[in-house]
Amino acid sequence: MKQAAVLGHPISHSKSPVLHRAAYQLLGAPISYSAIDMEPGQAKAHARSLRDGNWAGCSVTMPLKDAFVPHMDELSARVQRLGALNTIVVREDGTLYGENTDIDGLVQALADFGLTGSTQAMILGSGNTALAAIEAAAELGVKELTLIVRSASRATYAVQLAKALGLQTSVREISSIDTAMASTLGAMPLVFSTLPPRAADA
Template sequence: MPPRATEARRAAVLGSPIGHSLSPALHRAAYAELGLSNWSYDRFEVDESALPGFLEKLGPEWAGLSITMPLKRAVIPLLDEISETAASVDAVNTVVFAEGGRRLGDNTDIPGMVAALREHGIAQVSSAAILGAGATASSALAALTRVCTGEIVAYVRSEARAAEMRQWGKRLDVDLRTADWSQAQQALSAPLVIATTPAGATDALADAVPERPTALFDVLYDPWPTELAARWSMFGGAVISGLDLLVHQAVHQVTLMTGRAVAVDVIRDAGEKALRGRVS
């Protein structure tokens, strides 16, 4: 049963570093829209060593947690149950506290990616490329199982990362090939390119954007646009940003934590306003 609007409930985002997180702005906007006046949402700087103690101190007023790096895998042993979606990539970005204090883990990054792609008219592609490796790349790979009908190529910087991605490919039953980062320019001709790398990592690729690019999903949102995204857009290609991902995964999180649905535009407006505030 969804919580009543008069119940005092708490939620928060955990990670390290956490000061940059837009999650408080997004979730607070959702609570205001839904009339959940007694709900609060905060941010806490928590690393792997502090996570067990933090969870143990939480009282019955807690409804849920957003989990960001470096905790998405560290939190799993501390949970009572995780969803099939989270288990598929060994990454949890949402914890919901159920009856009796049970800790349930889920992953809204994967459906968030799929929803962001579909919002931009991308429901199916014949092949795709992933730039980078790690937790976000594995979530991108899982999202592509719902979108891509053919080969996926992951461009990575080391053989160790390549081996990890191949393992994820086998686990997700995906037609995955890995290639060295030195060949990353080849990725830009794919029908869909998903960049999962840190800020600045793809800047050198901007000059290699083809004259008629297709679709780029760059998971960064601050600073924005990245040099790659700016060049891509200048040449008329479709660009999906990290804010799109953040918005759609937050919509799913709000529903999981509150039992109520919030409009995508409410979350997006809050995110855009928060980002404008950072540059003003």
């Protein structure tokens, strides 16, 4: 039986093991799936261990989406553009392929709720998941994008990506979401939260 796992820190909140195990059982795929708490400094060693013949692949979440990129043998065009992956496929010959399916997941999740396009969008955060949200926004036809961030200086790459995709982009730097900000969020037709679990609940 091949191994697979979701990698991240923290990872105890992840529903991936439940979802993947159910899917593999339904498909009759002989793959075990677990959650592994891992920090960026451990990425290189784990990538090496994936080549031992026992692994099918891994799902990758925060804060590891860019940490594994240098350790792949091949990257999809999306990962090359975004600089972040969420999936590692271990090929039959032991080589590692990095892909990012976050964009597809975001677009499809919105389609499930009947939203297939929007001209405006807002993204909370500017990290690796936000990069996928920017590309998803572009695929949905967004023309005007607002990034809500804690530090504008850390959003430089996100802004560059958005502009490269043809999005008119503005950045708002805030320390917390207050009543006025909540009102702005409520008026926006499309908002992606890429913040850590529970950070945007209020």
